[in-house]
Amino acid sequence: KRPSAPITSxxxxxxxxxxxxxxxxxxxxxxxxxxxxxxxxxxHLPWVVEACPAVLLKRRGLYIPYKxxxxxxxxxxxxxxxxxQADLQVALDHTAVILHDVExxxxxxxxxxxxxxxxxxxxLHWKDVEVIYQVEGLVxx
Numbered sequence: 001k002r003p004s005a006p007i008t009s010x011x012x013x014x015x016x017x018x019x020x021x022x023x024x025x026x027x028x029x030x031x032x033x034x035x036x037x038x039x040x041x042x043x044h045l046p047w048v049v050e051a052c053p054a055v056l057l058k059r060r061g062l063y064i065p066y067k068x069x070x071x072x073x074x075x076x077x078x079x080x081x082x083x084x085q086a087d088l089q090v091a092l093d094h095t096a097v098i099l100h101d102v103e104x105x106x107x108x109x110x111x112x113x114x115x116x117x118x119x120x121x122x123x124l125h126w127k128d129v130e131v132i133y134q135v136e137g138l139v140x141x
Contacts, residue, residue: 024048036119049119053111060084067104074099077107087114 027033027048034042036049057063062083066076077099081090090098090110098106 047120049116051112051115053108056111056115066107069102080107084114
């Protein structure tokens, strides 16, 4: 079992780190990109952030069923948007699209963008992550 570092972010799903890690590994090894928050942000490189809307919602106490056609699902989408309004800048016409998207893809996109924005602003990071995990990623189990 590998040692684990504490996750302090809203963006990561441990079961997705291995597939995500295998796709970003060549970018990291060739110094073509940096992966936040496992690496420090390098201003001269593109940044890669793996975002998971469900984790963001769980960390914020907003993990409620919002995908579906029922009125309670639409109300959940509205509640999530309303609660995160201070962190979001969503135009009114986009709000209507998000509320009417019964599959939840529009809201998922907004949540992923929020998580990525926070990572880019330095709000999310791991401290004392071993060097090997900065290259390979970290799978928690």
